[in-house]
Amino acid sequence: MSHEPDATVLVVDDEREVADAYALRLRGRYDVQTAYGGEEALEVVDDSVDVVLLDRRMPFSGDKVLANIRERGYDCRVIMVTAVDPDFGIVDMPFDDYLCKPIEKSDLFSAIEQQLEAASFDDPLTEFFSLTAKLAVLSDERTPEQLEASSEYVRMQRRADELRAELDVPSEKFEEMIESFTAIDRGSG
Secondary structure, three states: OOOOOOOEEEEEOOOHHHHHHHHHHHEOOEEEEEEOOHHHHHHHOOOOOOEEEEEOOOOOOHHHHHHHHHHOOOOOEEEEEEOOOOOHHHHHOOOOEEEEOOOOHHHHHHHHHHHHHHOOOOHHHHHHHHHHHHHHHHHHHOOHHHHHHOHHHHHHHHHHHHHHHHOOOOHHHHHHHHHHHHOOOOOOO
16 A cells, blocks of 8 residues: 555644654654644644544543544544453444554554545445444454344444445455455454
């Protein structure tokens, strides 16, 4: 995948050293902005931001920041970057990807690149990949029995299957995209 040299990534973490470490990794490849907390993130996010790496556990939570970004209508991609083990509550959260700390550098770059590419996709494909990320992190964290017992998980699985059937993407290209997307280590378990 080719990266966009002018892509802007906003790193949001209330732990200054964590945010700075991510920013240092990403500089040179992207235009990087840093916000040291949720309130600051909402002050700096604007239409120039392409991808937000958003810590979930902060005093002003990442969940609130995510909701605010979506309410304001910004067209950026949001990757939750967190030590919080996902639960079924993530089902209706409008993020695009979810990575559990610690994150390998290659997984971080792959996730950002995929979100930059996904920004050009139609909404159904974007929704499909968001669902795929949620299904992947939940399946890393839960037993098959817990997953089958979750109506939310079953609903997401059905919706992903419906979307796949509707998508107008050549089969080999789609399989390549899925393989690349699922190769990222998203889970903590």
